[in-house]
Amino acid sequence: MSAPARDRPTVDTPAARPPLSTPAPVRTPARRRVEPMTVAVAVVGIVLTALATLSAVQADRNTERRLLQTQTRQAAAVIAGAVSTFEQTLGTALDVQAAVGDRRGPRVFEREFAKHIGPTSTFVEGSLWHVRGRTVRRIARLGPDAALSTAEAARIVRHAMAIDTTAVRRVERRGRTIVAYVLADRTRGNVVFAERLIPADRRAPVDRDAAFADLDYATYLGMPVGPSTLSTTDVPLDRLPLGGLTARAVMPFGDNTLTLVARPKHHLSGPLSQRLPAVFLIGGLLLTGAAILVVRKLVGARRRADDDTATIRSLYDRVDAHYGAQRDLFERLQRALLPQVNPNIPGVELATEYVAGAQGIDIGGDWYSAIGFGDENFAFVVGDVSGHGIDTVAEMARARFTLRAHLLDGNSPQAVLEKCSRQFDIATDGHLVTAIVGVGNWRTGEVTVANAGHPLPLLAGDGEVGFVQMPVGPPLGVGWNSYEPATFTLTPGSTLIAYTDGLIERRNEGIDVGMTRLVDTVRPRLGLGLGTLVQQTIKTMRGPDASDDIAVLAVRRPGAWHRFDAGPATPAAARRFVKAQLAARPVPTGVDTSDIVLVASELVTNSVRAGATVVDVDVRLDASTVEVVVEDDAPGWPVRSTTDHDALSGRGLAIVEEVAARWSIARRPRGKSVTATFEGRSPDGATTQ
Amino acid sequence: MSQFEVAVDERACVVHLSGEIDMAVTDELRAAVRDGLDRHDTVELDLAGVTFLDSSGLGSLVLLRNEASDQHKSLSLVNVPPMTHRLLQITGLRNTFDIRDA
Numbered sequence: 001m002s003a004p005a006r007d008r009p010t011v012d013t014p015a016a017r018p019p020l021s022t023p024a025p026v027r028t029p030a031r032r033r034v035e036p037m038t039v040a041v042a043v044v045g046i047v048l049t050a051l052a053t054l055s056a057v058q059a060d061r062n063t064e065r066r067l068l069q070t071q072t073r074q075a076a077a078v079i080a081g082a083v084s085t086f087e088q089t090l091g092t093a094l095d096v097q098a099a100v101g102d103r104r105g106p107r108v109f110e111r112e113f114a115k116h117i118g119p120t121s122t123f124v125e126g127s128l129w130h131v132r133g134r135t136v137r138r139i140a141r142l143g144p145d146a147a148l149s150t151a152e153a154a155r156i157v158r159h160a161m162a163i164d165t166t167a168v169r170r171v172e173r174r175g176r177t178i179v180a181y182v183l184a185d186r187t188r189g190n191v192v193f194a195e196r197l198i199p200a201d202r203r204a205p206v207d208r209d210a211a212f213a214d215l216d217y218a219t220y221l222g223m224p225v226g227p228s229t230l231s232t233t234d235v236p237l238d239r240l241p242l243g244g245l246t247a248r249a250v251m252p253f254g255d256n257t258l259t260l261v262a263r264p265k266h267h268l269s270g271p272l273s274q275r276l277p278a279v280f281l282i283g284g285l286l287l288t289g290a291a292i293l294v295v296r297k298l299v300g301a302r303r304r305a306d307d308d309t310a311t312i313r314s315l316y317d318r319v320d321a322h323y324g325a326q327r328d329l330f331e332r333l334q335r336a337l338l339p340q341v342n343p344n345i346p347g348v349e350l351a352t353e354y355v356a357g358a359q360g361i362d363i364g365g366d367w368y369s370a371i372g373f374g375d376e377n378f379a380f381v382v383g384d385v386s387g388h389g390i391d392t393v394a395e396m397a398r399a400r401f402t403l404r405a406h407l408l409d410g411n412s413p414q415a416v417l418e419k420c421s422r423q424f425d426i427a428t429d430g431h432l433v434t435a436i437v438g439v440g441n442w443r444t445g446e447v448t449v450a451n452a453g454h455p456l457p458l459l460a461g462d463g464e465v466g467f468v469q470m471p472v473g474p475p476l477g478v479g480w481n482s483y484e485p486a487t488f489t490l491t492p493g494s495t496l497i498a499y500t501d502g503l504i505e506r507r508n509e510g511i512d513v514g515m516t517r518l519v520d521t522v523r524p525r526l527g528l529g530l531g532t533l534v535q536q537t538i539k540t541m542r543g544p545d546a547s548d549d550i551a552v553l554a555v556r557r558p559g560a561w562h563r564f565d566a567g568p569a570t571p572a573a574a575r576r577f578v579k580a581q582l583a584a585r586p587v588p589t590g591v592d593t594s595d596i597v598l599v600a601s602e603l604v605t606n607s608v609r610a611g612a613t614v615v616d617v618d619v620r621l622d623a624s625t626v627e628v629v630v631e632d633d634a635p636g637w638p639v640r641s642t643t644d645h646d647a648l649s650g651r652g653l654a655i656v657e658e659v660a661a662r663w664s665i666a667r668r669p670r671g672k673s674v675t676a677t678f679e680g681r682s683p684d685g686a687t688t689q
Numbered sequence: 690m691s692q693f694e695v696a697v698d699e700r701a702c703v704v705h706l707s708g709e710i711d712m713a714v715t716d717e718l719r720a721a722v723r724d725g726l727d728r729h730d731t732v733e734l735d736l737a738g739v740t741f742l743d744s745s746g747l748g749s750l751v752l753l754r755n756e757a758s759d760q761h762k763s764l765s766l767v768n769v770p771p772m773t774h775r776l777l778q779i780t781g782l783r784n785t786f787d788i789r790d791a
Contacts, residue, residue, distance in 0.1 A: 568713040571743070575709075594772065601743045605712050651744040651780045658779045 461494020707738025
């Protein structure tokens with residue numbers, strides 16, 4: 001593991017962003033601990049090495065054993081050849097005896113056999129015997145000194161007469177070891193007896209044969225194999241018996257057996273086979289060591305990579321957190337600059353919505369604004385300051401309040417834009433401002449709009465949905481301009497939607513596609529409450545990768561407003577109007593229409609009694625609620641009294657309070673507006689709150 | 690055009706009310722009942738035909754009950770429709786009236 005200091009990240013801090021504090025080292029201190037992976041590799045390596053070494057040892061032993069057996073058999077063949085030479089010598093002597101006859105036999109034997117007798121010859125002693133019946137006679141003798149006594153020799157001769165082959169006897173006598181060979185011609189009774197001396201060093205002349213070159217050996221005459229039967233060997237006697245890897249060959253030797261025990265003098269199968277296990281062992285251990293080193297290196301590299309990943313991730317998290325905090329701040333500022341509550345403008349419904357861009361801190365400069373002024377007038381603005389970020393938000397605030405001030409001064413929309421065009425300059429502000437400004441009368445529904453480079457507002461009413469066709473002037477900030485107004489009527493029940501371009505623009509898409517989509521989105525939703533309509537429109541229109549912010553303002557002129565001249569008959573007229581409205585539209589289930597009629601009657605009665613000259617009545621329905629709105633121009637404020645049973649009036653509001661789910665009252669420039677709300681059951685059956 | 694009608698049965702001194710009773714007809718209602726109270730000790734107000742009655746109508750009923758009481762005469766309500774029953778309940782006037790079933 002490396003020292004933490006090596007990996008302490010350095011951060012390239014962009015100038016436009018706040019400096020990041022140096023992150024605390026994420027890396028954990030280097031640890032000296034044994035990786036399970038390393039242990040596994042070591043174990044596998046050692047096991048494989050051991051297996052390879054053992055199998056090489058096994059293979060070598062098998063090869064060695066096979067080679068030793070082969071060589072031992074070859075050596076045994078050499079010995080067998082030597083034995084047959086001895087037998088042949090004896091046999092030849094017998095053949096000569098048979099040819100020359102008994103009379104000349106002994107002399108011939110002494111002459112012919114003498115060449116085989118001597119210290120350096122095959123035998124040291126030789127004799128010719130004749131057996132007839134029970135009589136055993138030695139008829140000729142060669143050599144200086146027989147090891148066996150005549151009686152001992154005679155016993156062996158007699159034995160040789162009983163068998164078909166050569167009798168072979170090992171005899172220890174006076175520190176010498178003798179092997180006696182006795183072969184009989186059983187038909188003629190001739191027997192040749194020879195003694196062969198085994199040298200003191202026990203070396204046999206046969207071991208000069210190449211078959212013995214690689215072997216240590218010992219031969220044993222007769223059974224059991226041991227010191228008492230040892231015949232010849234090429235190792236010092238105190239090294240017997242031969243240990244280690246040995247092979248035996250047992251071969252007939254006359255009437256006896258000769259056992260050859262052999263041991264390799266050196267590795268028979270060659271140096272490679274002998275060293276292969278060691279090669280495997282050393283090579284395997286070296287490979288295991290190398291594998292462990294590689295594994296350790298890989299594991300270390302991976303751990304460092306993990307640590308680096310964690311460091312980088314924590315850096316990103318910090319950056320994200322900083323950006324998030326900054327973005328949150330900007331968005332809060334942006335929202336703080338938008339109207340918190342829509343003004344309660346008589347005669348129109350209003351809904352607004354602002355959605356910040358999805359990514360980054362690049363808060364935009366979209367805004368909306370609505371004002372009610374005079375008795376019957378309202379004004380609205382939807383605007384967009386070009387650019388993103390805090391400067392843009394500040395410029396938006398300036399634009400918003402400047403336009404608002406001009407509107408409150410009573411300027412027409414076109415005059416407001418014209419005045420603003422003198423106040424905004426892209427050269428000094430760095431921003432362009434587009435805006436649509438409208439002023440309307442809620443009683444007549446007449447609306448005048450002027451447009452400074454802004455997307456056309458959508459008008460939905462009388463069964464048609466389309467964009468308000470109007471002259472579009474230059475944006476604010478490009479110099480002095482005058483603007484042409486356009487006028488249209490917001491008929492009862494119709495809706496005007498003004499918005500910023502974020503609503504209709506999507507990447508890689510023409511603007512007219514977005515406008516068509518807006519029409520298609522709004523059309524089926526016109527039956528919804530205005531706030532719901534706006535929310536659903538934004539939700540549907542907003543692209544999945546929307547990065548731009550969106551401001552939407554919608555104005556609806558409710559369809560039911562009816563103005564009555566105040567008089568004793570007004571309550572009855574208002575009741576008929578309310579009944580008709582309820583009959584013409586779907587009333588939410590769970591709402592009693594007679595309650596609504598009663599409440600409308602009470603409210604209108606109050607207005608008439610309060611001295612109103614006109615009373616405006618509206619009935620508003622949506623999926624689960626019904627609202628009755630009664631507005632008048634009377635200066636009085638309603639009072640209620642329910643405790644006095646003798647009071648002649650003042651029970652109206654008590655009834656309203658009891659029958660309606662809730663009611664509210666608001667002052668108007670002249671008079672007041674009272675709204676009573678009735679709750680039905682929403683489609684899922686629950687009573688709305 | 691609140692179709693309000695008053696029919697007075699002199700023999701039994703029953704005032705039959707029908708139609709919608711709101712602020713527009715309070716004067717007419719009061720005149721009819723006062724006329725009955727002038728000539729009889731007991732007057733029954735039959736609401737069987739009433740299709741609508743609001744707080745203005747209730748106010749008139751309270752006024753007439755008070756006047757009868759002042760003259761030691763009795764004013765009772767018969768055939769009170771459910772909706773009017775409910776209003777009397779809401780306003781706590783239910784027990785201040787003599788309500789009879791016809």
